[in-house]
Amino acid sequence: MSRRPGRGPRGLDAGAPLLGRHRPGTSALHRARPGPKLAGLAAVGLVAGLARAQAPAAPALALLAVLLLAVAAGALAAGLGVAYLAGQLRRLAAVLVLLGAVQWLTRGPLVAAAVLAGLVSCVWAAATVTGTTPVPVLLDAVVRALRPLRGLGVDPDRVGLALLLAVTSIPVVAGLLTDSRAAAAARGLPRDPRAVLVPTVLRTVAHAHAVSEALAARGLVDD
């Protein structure tokens, strides 16, 4: 199998977190507490969802355009840069193209534009939160927010850790998929889905088991 020099494997970038790495800075968003930022993220999701449901009505499309521009402006004001925002789209390019094509064919170009604008707004808003907030600070915020639910049997530390693992495991699974693709190609089976998916699933389960054992050993969770 040949690969052009300087190009990584196709698909998710195993070396990068899906929603952007924290970039230290002194902007207002960097200084803001994580709670309001997470509430803002939820608000972006809510507005995007409600507006998308009303597409292709003109007010809904206008609202989505304003939302997209506002989120992008917020990210740029925080110093995250155009390349950072473009990077988020590059990782999701295949999903965006597929989703846009299906929406265009089934519901028309305006609805497709609305769906993509809503999705990109949410991705950029999430990347802005992760880009301006260290993960431990986000973890503490989630744990604090869940404390009132302790009386209902919710363990805030456990839920916070589960959310953290869900996000940080994405590049790990992407790496396993890349390895399985390479192994399948080396065996002369680059297009056989079983040769790629079966080992990926098995190794993902093994990784999950190893992580749970390591977390227990570190005292972060009980068995």
Added chain:
Amino acid sequence: MIRLEAVEVLAGERVVVHPTSLELAERSVALVGPNGSGKSTLLRLLNGLVLPSHGRVLVDGDEPEHALAAVRRRVGFVFTDPDAQLVMPTAVEDVALSLRRVGVPRGARDARARELLAAQGLAGLADRSVRELSSGQRQLLALTSVLATGPAVLVCDEPTTLLDLHHARRVADVLLAAPAQLVVATHDLALAARTERALWVQDGRVVRDGPAGDVVAAYRASEPG
């Protein structure tokens, strides 16, 4: 002090560890032996990742079966593959997660984590993604994260197996200098020979126990070729 009293581990009908009694009081203890001999199971008994089918394990008087959290606070564990152990995106955040567990205040964690990384020569990697680090750097980071909790006992399961010679030597140096009792299973006989006591484990039994130099020499002599 670690004590195993007539400990036996069964997996269904199969005996993984035959009844074994040991007292480990030395500053450093190595377990050597072939793959599948029961070394990892013996190590996992020490912090409750495996519970004995018969007998009991005592770590400073506490049984993992009945005081799991207390035992795990005292016993740090380093695995062969650090990837499963590193759960935060960056090196400094992973060490800070360990500090969170031991109650270091939020405002002090970042600075303390950077100090600990600097002490292991990893200061320049503090803000790097753990996925960008080499295997050796990741193992040193995993070790730093475990040592950040101040364990009294450091248990390591083949910590140098995946490393190049340079990093294997560095990890061995850190292990032997750590302010904790070291119990390490290893195929790295140079590391094993630097410990005080070694146990040769074969087919689920400790077949030889004594000063590390003697046991390692006997084990080396038994290997074909």
